Amino acid sequence: MDVPQYILEGKGVSIGYHKGKQAVKVGESLSFQLSKGKLNCLLGPNGVGKSTLVKTIMGHLPSMAGEIIFSGIPLHEQHPRQLAQKISVVLTDKITAGNLTVTQLVALGRTPFTNWLGKLSAEDKRIISEAMRATKIYYLKDQLISEISDGQLQKVMIARALAQDGQLIILDEPTAHLDLINRYEIMHLLRDITQQQGKSILVVTHDLEIAIETADHLWIMQCGEPLTTGTPEDLIISGKINLLTTGSGLTFDPTLGKIRPAASQDHTNIHGPDHLVQWLKLALQKSGTSLPEGSSIEASDGPPTFSVKSQGSEEKFHDILSVVSWLNQH
Numbered sequence: 411m412d413v414p415q416y417i418l419e420g421k422g423v424s425i426g427y428h429k430g431k432q433a434v435k436v437g438e439s440l441s442f443q444l445s446k447g448k449l450n451c452l453l454g455p456n457g458v459g460k461s462t463l464v465k466t467i468m469g470h471l472p473s474m475a476g477e478i479i480f481s482g483i484p485l486h487e488q489h490p491r492q493l494a495q496k497i498s499v500v501l502t503d504k505i506t507a508g509n510l511t512v513t514q515l516v517a518l519g520r521t522p523f524t525n526w527l528g529k530l531s532a533e534d535k536r537i538i539s540e541a542m543r544a545t546k547i548y549y550l551k552d553q554l555i556s557e558i559s560d561g562q563l564q565k566v567m568i569a570r571a572l573a574q575d576g577q578l579i580i581l582d583e584p585t586a587h588l589d590l591i592n593r594y595e596i597m598h599l600l601r602d603i604t605q606q607q608g609k610s611i612l613v614v615t616h617d618l619e620i621a622i623e624t625a626d627h628l629w630i631m632q633c634g635e636p637l638t639t640g641t642p643e644d645l646i647i648s649g650k651i652n653l654l655t656t657g658s659g660l661t662f663d664p665t666l667g668k669i670r671p672a673a674s675q676d677h678t679n680i681h682g683p684d685h686l687v688q689w690l691k692l693a694l695q696k697s698g699t700s701l702p703e704g705s706s707i708e709a710s711d712g713p714p715t716f717s718v719k720s721q722g723s724e725e726k727f728h729d730i731l732s733v734v735s736w737l738n739q740h
């Protein structure tokens with residue numbers, strides 16, 4: 411039998427719910443691929459259907475049309491217990507396991523494999539320790555869940571998913587409650603897991619900038635449209651990344667790699683080193699300041715200097731606030 415190239419593949423999939431006898435479609439014609447050992451991020455606005463797609467991939471909701479193939483076999487041909495062994499899931503829901511230790515919670519990842527008494531074998535224990543080491547939480551192993559921070563808890567949940575040793579790990583907004591540093595740390599940890607352990611990972615996230623930095627592929631979901639997929643780099647240079655900002659008055663700045671307000675003023679007469687020009691443009695844009703006709707700004711490094719040339723005169727400033735204030739008075 412051919413080894414499948416993708417761990418997960420969707421072909422023209424429709425997703426949705428049943429309300430009584432009525433089927434409510436949330437998305438249709440969704441096609442996607444997740445290659446083995448890769449980190450993919452699923453992005454899209456609130457309510458577009460990301461969690462619904464994830465639940466369908468996990469086999470918790472039936473697809474309404476099309477086909478999902480997991481590990482070379484159509485999903486509907488796989489037994490729920492087999493799927494639970496092969497797909498590990500980390501959901502956003504707050505867990506109520508405060509009286510368990512970190513090790514006991516990670517050990518729950520072995521549940522699909524233990525006998526009915528839940529007795530852990532020596533191999534189970536080795537896998538649990540390994541998962542805690544890979545997620546850098548081994549030092550917390552005897553701590554109670556109620557005594558660790560949200561960022562640490564998220565790592566514990568990832569360790570539990572790793573302990574399950576499935577082929578695919580799915581995480582629905584794993585960084586939703588975390589601060590910026592923890593959001594970076596978690597996503598880089600997931601990236602390490604794909605690269606060092608060959609796991610395939612699908613993450614639902616709203617953190618576009620971190621997703622761009624860490625993911626191999628992005629799946630962009632929009633209301634009533636097929637998924638747009640590609641490497642973050644290709645989606646940026648083709649401008650398709652802007653599908654995420656449609657109708658918002660925002661745009662993705664391909665040089666800065668950030669979402670910014672769509673430019674409404676003409677700031678083309680600003681020249682100099684990129685980092686000075688970019689931040690000056692941002693400040694002008696935020697304050698709604700435009701350059702008077704025929705004027706220009708030359709920025710230079712050293713101590714940062716901004717020379718504003720206007721109507722035959724030249725003014726020099728050493729910070730952006732002074733430039734903006736001066737322009738607003740002239």
Ligand SMILES: Nc1ncnc2c1ncn2[C@@H]1O[C@H](COP(=O)(O)OP(=O)(O)OP(=O)(O)O)[C@@H](O)[C@H]1O
Pocket residue numbers: 427429434436454455456457458459460461462463
């Ligand atoms: N159990 C349900 N029964 C009926 N409709 C539902 C159910 N769960 C979600 N929906 C609806 O399906 C649509 C998609 O919801 P979903 O949670 O998949 O979106 P999402 O993209 O994950 O949103 P968010 O980014 O806010 O988490 C929404 O309109 C939602 O109201």
